[in-house]
Amino acid sequence: QVRLVESGGGLVQSGGSLRLSCAASGTIFSLNTMGWYRQAPGKQRELVADITGGGVTDYADSVRGRFTISRDNAKFTVYLQMNSLKPEDTAVYYCNADLNFRDSWGQGTQVTVSS
Numbered sequence: 001q002v003r004l005v006e007s008g009g010g011l012v013q014s015g016g017s018l019r020l021s022c023a024a025s026g027t028i029f030s031l032n033t034m035g036w037y038r039q040a041p042g043k044q045r046e047l048v049a050d051i052t053g054g055g056v057t058d059y060a061d062s063v064r065g066r067f068t069i070s071r072d073n074a075k076f077t078v079y080l081q082m083n084s085l086k087p088e089d090t091a092v093y094y095c096n097a098d099l100n101f102r103d104s105w106g107q108g109t110q111v112t113v114s115s
Contacts, residue, residue, distance in 0.1 A: 022095030
């Protein structure tokens with residue numbers, strides 16, 4: 001059974017940094033675009049950033065220049081380095097991947113930024 005497991009969330013002060021990780025596990029024969037989404041209370045889930053298997057990246061305007069997405073294909077892992085965090089970045093962050101040709105989601109990790 002394949003799955004995505006996130007780690008790295010937590011509580012940080014405004015201006016601080018966090019690094020999220022998401023590892024795919026199980027029998028993996030295809031792993032294409034991977035990304036991070038977030039959902040704040042009362043809001044819809046939104047794309048934060050994604051990265052193709054070839055390393056092409058895309059970012060939401062709200063995080064461009066502050067967040068960096070990267071991946072290690074040998075480890076089936078995607079990372080999200082978040083710098084200059086703001087209270088409005090507070091949300092549950094979800095890993096997403098085109099994993100074995102299926103749209104797969106992690107369980108989510110809470111990121112809370114205090115002012």
